[in-house]
Amino acid sequence: MKMLINVPETVVADALRGMAACHPELIVDVENRVIVRRDAPVEGKVGLVSGGGSGHEPLHGGFVGSGMLDAACPGEVFTSPVPDQMVRAAAAVDSGKGVLFIIKNYTGDVLNFDMAAELAEDEGIQVAKVLVNDDVAVTDSLYTAGRRGTGATLFVEKIAGAAAAEGAPLERVESIARRVNELSRSFGVALSPCSTPSKGGPTFELPAGELELGVGIHGEPGRERRAMMTSHEIADYAVQVVVEDLRPESPVLLLVNGxxxxxxxxxxxxxxxxxxxxxxxxVAVARTLVGNYVTSLDMAGASITLCQVDEDLLRLWDAPVRTAGLRWGA
Amino acid sequence: MKMLINVPETVVADALRGMAACHPELIVDVENRVIVRRDAPVEGKVGLVSGGGSGHEPLHGGFVGSGMLDAACPGEVFTSPVPDQMVRAAAAVDSGKGVLFIIKNYTGDVLNFDMAAELAEDEGIQVAKVLVNDDVAVTDSLYTAGRRGTGATLFVEKIAGAAAAEGAPLERVESIARRVNELSRSFGVALSPCSTPSKGGPTFELPAGELELGVGIHGEPGRERRAMMTSHEIADYAVQVVVEDLRPESPVLLLVNGxxxxxxxxxxxxxxxxxxxxxxxxVAVARTLVGNYVTSLDMAGASITLCQVDEDLLRLWDAPVRTAGLRWGA
Structure with a gap:
């Protein structure tokens, strides 16, 4: 498996050096693996911190900037970051108004963010946490107890980020983040496996002529494998399971994610x-975002995420955002 | 080769239906294959039209919107659009101030845009043309006499688009577009071939453990094949050939394109x-853009494009743009 890398051991550090070189509006601590917006802490603003294993870019580092995250902590590929990174991030972005940790529901991430929250609070930083668990494919899969956190993370980070940018207090930013997660559902399919640098090849087998319905963003098994389906059939399947679970009663944001x-x-x-x-x-669609936002390295496939919105959430979604991976109005 | 499609015959039409559904700010004529910004023609503004074979998305349809293109004409995959599409596009965007055709240097595109320019002028539309030919890899390759047009197309469309948005007359928009092309150079590498829907598999062979240096955006042969190189070595090779050819005397815009x-x-x-x-x-870098902008379907690899800029070109680069594929400040 050919990769555009130097050696597998430096892939994350190399990417962080690239972030630093390409985005002067960010402070990238390559050694300690923390990406912080340069103007942090922003006075009077709640800080938003997320992070997780690398390999899902632009999530999360590409979502650091005004109107979204204040900091991100990238772990090794498909591996949780450690509490020390999260505490550093919290300290760098806390203006005194507290910090929200946005955590995708994977066992390692949850444990490490929990520990980091305790350590940060010991340092006098008020911390709230929100767990993202939007993937309807399976419960209790590889790496996860309960539902996995996937595409809804983008909605949570964007909408809670907009609320924080408006000056909302921690309690409200947290409740909005929680609400966005509760109103969101995702489902993904894989047409090919992904290859991690350390393994140097595919992390799982997917026979020719078959697809994985309900795949996770690390290639975790989904609901079932079937003979290859058309785009029409895949959309019907994915939309059916997501809508059945969410039962949206107002227009939705739609992410069609590569x-x-x-x-x-x-x-x-x-x-x-x-x-x-x-x-x-x-189901009426208020806004659609199409692109590679919550990725699984070189996996072929796609996921959909719906988030039911009211006028307030839609307004926050439309608010200006200025990050490497998502930008409008600023 | 598994693809997220219905049948190969409808791939382009299906994608256009998707553009229409996801981007209400565009008018997408699926039957005639023309994508136009909804508010066209913009009074007093020169119209910018581009197009080319599909398979390079977001180029060109993803660059239609305020501050960039007024219309795009997608051909079949890796196949030039036809003059009728370009004439329709020109008629839809001409406010009376004339239209600039931005043409990547491939024989089919050049012939068809030339014919379209004549037909449009017969209809009373003033047309200017600029040819993009930035790829330093080879001259006179498959599909091309002279250098191929690749990544610089993005710079030409963005910067000329900003000039047009400011109200510059056709002559100046054309001369800026020409200047951006003259000040730009690109070089690309492939780690894997690409697969077209109609073929259903790779369009060329690239042995395990080798890469193609100087590949074109349709997988055309480049300068040479070598045993796989590191990211460090590939960057040295690509930067060397581009800098040698361009010899920049002021800071550059850098596109690192997947x-x-x-x-x-x-x-x-x-x-x-x-x-x-x-x-x-x-070589000093004024701005960097990293992402999949001028693509070759599912090819693995990357290209770099440099564009030497002065203060005026940099200002136009930084100006607001609002398209599906590139957006800031608006």
Whole structure:
């Protein structure tokens, strides 16, 4: 498996050096693996911190900037960051108004963020936590007790980030983040496995002519394998399970997310089918975002995330954001 | 080769249906294959039209919007659009101030845009043309007489688009576009071939353990094949040939472009090496853009494009842009 890397051991550090070189608006601590917006702490603002294993870029480092995260902590590929990174991040972004940890539901991440919250509070930083667990595919899978956190993380980080940018206090930023998670559901499919640098090849086998329905963002098994389906059929399947679980009663935000290696030409064709399938189920779409946002290295495939929104959440979604991976109005 | 599609025959139409569903700010004529910004023609503004084979998304359709293109004409995958599309696009965006055709240097595109320019002028539309030919890898390759047009297309479309948005007349928009092309150079590498839907598999062979240096965006042969190189070595090679050819005398815009299937984690690591290699050659970087912008379906690999800028070009680069694929300040 050929990769555009030096050696597997330095992949994360090399990417962080790249972030530093390309984004002068960020402070990237390559040694301690913390990415912080340069103007942090922002006076009077709640700080938002997230993080997780690397390999899902632009999540999370690419979402650091005004209107979204204040800091991100990248772990090794598909491996939780450690509490020390999270405490450093919290200290760097706390203006005295407290810090919200946004945690995808994987056992290692949850344990480490819990420990970091205790350590940060020992240092006098007020910490709230929100767990993202939007993936309807399975419960209690590899790495996770309960549902996995996937695409909804982007919605939580963007919308809670906008609330914080408006000056909302910690309690409200936390409750909005929690609400966005509760109103969000995701489902993903893989057409190919992903390859980690350390392994140097695919992390799982996916036979020719089959796809994995309900795959996780580390290639964890989903609900079932089937003979390859059309974009139309995949959209019907994914939309059906997500809508059945969410039962949206107002318009939704829709993320049509590429897993990393699926061409944008295919992704937009899939987006057309997702819109059709939602329309057939009387689900109105307020906004659609299409692209590679919550990825799994070089996996081919896609996921959809719906987030039911009211006017206030939609306004926060539309608010200006300025990060490497998501930017508008600023 | 598994793809997220219905049938190969409808891939382009399906993607256009997706563009229409996801981007209400665009008018997408799926049947005639023209993507136009909804508010076109913009009074008093020169219209910018581009197009080319599909498979390079977000180029060009993803760059339609305020501050960049007014319309795009997607052809079949890796196949030039036809003059009728370009004439329709020109008619839809012409406010009476004329239209600039931005053409990547491939024989089919050049012939068809030439014919379209004549037809549009017969209809009373003033048309200027600029040819993009920035790829230093080879001259007279498959599909091309002269240098191929690749990553610089993004710089030309963005900067000329900003000039047009400011109200510059056609002559000036054309001369800026021409200047941006003359000041830009690109070089790309492939780690894997790309697969077209119609073929259903790789369009060329690239042996395990080898890479293609100087690959084109349709997988055309480059300068040479070598045993796989590190990110450090690839950056040195690419930067050397680009800098040797451009000899920049002022800071540059840098595009570190993914070919489609290279994870962003690798792309940022590569960007770090490109910055290092430029620094060693005393080339200052004014702005860096990292991501999948001028792609080759599911090809793994990357390209770099440099554009030497002065204060005026940098100001136009920084100006607001609002498209599906590139957006800031608006």
């Amino acid at each position: 897993m990393g290696a699926t061409p944008q030409l295919e992704l937009y064709g899939f987006a057309a089918e997702v819109h059709r399938a939602l329309g057939e189920r009387q | 070919m489609g299937a290279t994870p962003q984690l690798e792309l940022y690591g590569f960007a770090a090496e490109v910055h290092r290699a430029l620094g060693e050659r005393q």
